[in-house]
Amino acid sequence: MSKTPAAPAPYADRIERLRAACRQRKLDGYLLLNRMDQIWLTGFTGEDGAVLVNERHVVLLTDGRFDETADREAPFARKVLRTSRTPDITAREIRRLKIARLGFDPRHMNVQTFAELRKALKGSRLNAASALISDMRRIKDPGETARIRRAIEIAEQAFQNLLEWLRPGMTEREVAARLVYDMQSRGAQEAAFQPIVAVGPNASLPHYEPGERRVTQREGVLIDWGARCDWYVSDLTRMVWPGSIPPELAKVCKTVLEALELATAAIKPGVPAAKIDQAARAHITQAGFGKQFTHSTGHGIGLDVHEDPGLRKRNKLPLEAGMVVTVEPGIYLPGVGGVRIENDVLVTETGHEVLSALPATVRVR
Amino acid sequence: MSKTPAAPAPYADRIERLRAACRQRKLDGYLLLNRMDQIWLTGFTGEDGAVLVNERHVVLLTDGRFDETADREAPFARKVLRTSRTPDITAREIRRLKIARLGFDPRHMNVQTFAELRKALKGSRLNAASALISDMRRIKDPGETARIRRAIEIAEQAFQNLLEWLRPGMTEREVAARLVYDMQSRGAQEAAFQPIVAVGPNASLPHYEPGERRVTQREGVLIDWGARCDWYVSDLTRMVWPGSIPPELAKVCKTVLEALELATAAIKPGVPAAKIDQAARAHITQAGFGKQFTHSTGHGIGLDVHEDPGLRKRNKLPLEAGMVVTVEPGIYLPGVGGVRIENDVLVTETGHEVLSALPATVRVR
Numbered sequence A, B: 001m002s003k004t005p006a007a008p009a010p011y012a013d014r015i016e017r018l019r020a021a022c023r024q025r026k027l028d029g030y031l032l033l034n035r036m037d038q039i040w041l042t043g044f045t046g047e048d049g050a051v052l053v054n055e056r057h058v059v060l061l062t063d064g065r066f067d068e069t070a071d072r073e074a075p076f077a078r079k080v081l082r083t084s085r086t087p088d089i090t091a092r093e094i095r096r097l098k099i100a101r102l103g104f105d106p107r108h109m110n111v112q113t114f115a116e117l118r119k120a121l122k123g124s125r126l127n128a129a130s131a132l133i134s135d136m137r138r139i140k141d142p143g144e145t146a147r148i149r150r151a152i153e154i155a156e157q158a159f160q161n162l163l164e165w166l167r168p169g170m171t172e173r174e175v176a177a178r179l180v181y182d183m184q185s186r187g188a189q190e191a192a193f194q195p196i197v198a199v200g201p202n203a204s205l206p207h208y209e210p211g212e213r214r215v216t217q218r219e220g221v222l223i224d225w226g227a228r229c230d231w232y233v234s235d236l237t238r239m240v241w242p243g244s245i246p247p248e249l250a251k252v253c254k255t256v257l258e259a260l261e262l263a264t265a266a267i268k269p270g271v272p273a274a275k276i277d278q279a280a281r282a283h284i285t286q287a288g289f290g291k292q293f294t295h296s297t298g299h300g301i302g303l304d305v306h307e308d309p310g311l312r313k314r315n316k317l318p319l320e321a322g323m324v325v326t327v328e329p330g331i332y333l334p335g336v337g338g339v340r341i342e343n344d345v346l347v348t349e350t351g352h353e354v355l356s357a358l359p360a361t362v363r364v365r
Helices: A011-024 A035-042 A064-073 A088-096 A111-121 A132-137 A142-165 A172-185 A200-204 A247-265 A273-286 B011-024 B035-042 B064-073 B088-096 B111-121 B132-137 B142-165 B172-185 B200-204 B247-265 B273-286
Strands: A029-032 A050-054 A058-062 A078-081 A101-104 A125-128 A196-199 A221-225 A227-229 A236-241 A298-300 A307-311 A324-327 A330-333 A337-340 A343-347 A352-354 B029-032 B049-054 B058-062 B078-081 B101-104 B125-128 B196-199 B221-225 B227-229 B236-241 B298-300 B307-311 B324-327 B330-333 B337-340 B343-347 B352-354
Touching (some): A011 A029, A011 A035, A029 A088, A088 A111, A142 A221, A200 A337, A236 A337, A247 A273, A273 A324, B011 B029, B029 B035, B035 B132, B058 B088, B142 B221, B142 B236, B172 B196, B221 B337, B236 B337, B247 B337, B247 B343, B273 B324, B307 B324
Antiparallel strands (some): A029 A050, A050 A058, A298 A324, A330 A337, A343 A352, B029 B049, B343 B352
């Protein structure tokens, strides 16, 4: 049935690890419905895809739009072109591989697909096996870390350049657009996400969308941006002060920087993710801003901008070498402004390495 | 319990229509988990949200990052800030409103949320009521059409400008980046999607990602792009020929343009969506390229780039005035190239209006 060539590195190894994880959970096969999971496992980047893996086969289901892409990127998979998104063809392939117990990630299958697939499958059992792929994706191999480093480098070059061209009078939206263009001109595939550029009081909204407010001499500009390079992302935040730091934000700035340092210093293998959050939060709380730190301290990055491990209150997961996380404490004062500083940090065998090279110190021009 | 102001237009009306649809289906309430559905119903644009509607109340669940955004955008909703994404708080609000039969869209709830919510709810029943919101979103009101027109206008201005600056030697990625920057400089919120810029044989991949291939004098460039303005999108495709049309693509070009005209001419209220697809497909098939037209003829646009109605083979849904659809026949010859032309078309009371003003004729510079 299979006339496919062997999968190249790193995919062959990842596929074998998935098979081992399936055996351990007594699953006969696994269905991947998430694009980034598919890219990680097979290298296939098409927007419409489903990957079915069992002990012997890798089947890639996609549609005619990605026919050539599949041949180029994952020639080792058996390609099945479907004419509709209905799960009938997926079910047919599951039966063809005689999979009785099929694992899948319940976060990446919607209720409609589940119901349709269950109906079409009859005999086979669908087993939610949530963390199978995302657990493996938490630890980055050297090839992945190299791509993240490149995504950081390009984002930082563009930011250094921004410090040259940023002028009072520009709108937040103009600044964001130019920053994205600059990253792409330097080789980024795209922005990792639409950058946040928030002037003055707008910076108190942690996930603000850039608008028509203009950069001024007397207000801070919060910039949260990242690049995607070869599918891997960076995620950084810096404050730019075109004038001096307003006195009402001086203590806030100092506290955030200290929290960043404390949280970063706590990063090493074996430490629970929650401890990193606690290191930042305890300091910010002590300074009297606990209620103004409205989000968690950080999250993993990789193919997704937000992935495991979350550096949040109740996450007991111990850090491991090879994880890459953001550290991004922030304090937000509605009507006044906000300060957040964000670095990308690799967990190493002996501790950590801050991958972002921009000074964490708030920039004053 | 509710001390909220009344919802403004158009949200008050949309909420009432949702309530009427719920009554008809004997649902006591409806849970929206999709961001674009939430924007449509309430105007709340935050990235993390869940909206719960019953006969008397609108509850907006979000997290601390979107606290101020919720106050600004949907002051008429009762705001509930949750500290985690676990469905416990959602379940608590469902119980508080005494909702026994809760509707939701099974395409926008994942299996994990469903399982957790069902467990937390105990008594209440979760009723998949798929098309409730998306059915309403199919028909655009004048405010929505105005935003789509604006998104088309900005995309077209940027394209006209591209015809001035496009030069042989530029990479696909550079062209895409500059096009996005230009749309944002003209007031677009963002690109509706990462533009496709595909030179020569790359154009045979209908969903190509722009890469390092360079524009040349002798090859066509397929450009598929759109703007997002005030959340509504445009979606257009044109071919640019820096030189003349290569002879091997002459018949392909002619056929695609004829298919575009035939499909467009067929658009009027009452005609099933499949008929529009058929009009394009029959012509392309007759010209001998049936197997090279590997996707459907078009799709609705609005808050999402792909929404109802799909102009595809088996969609019997009759068109209605107020729908906005793309018409985008294409022919793809692997190793040679591809041609696609795409317009945005409004279904009117009497027929249709082509909203995009760029000549459909292939541009020759």
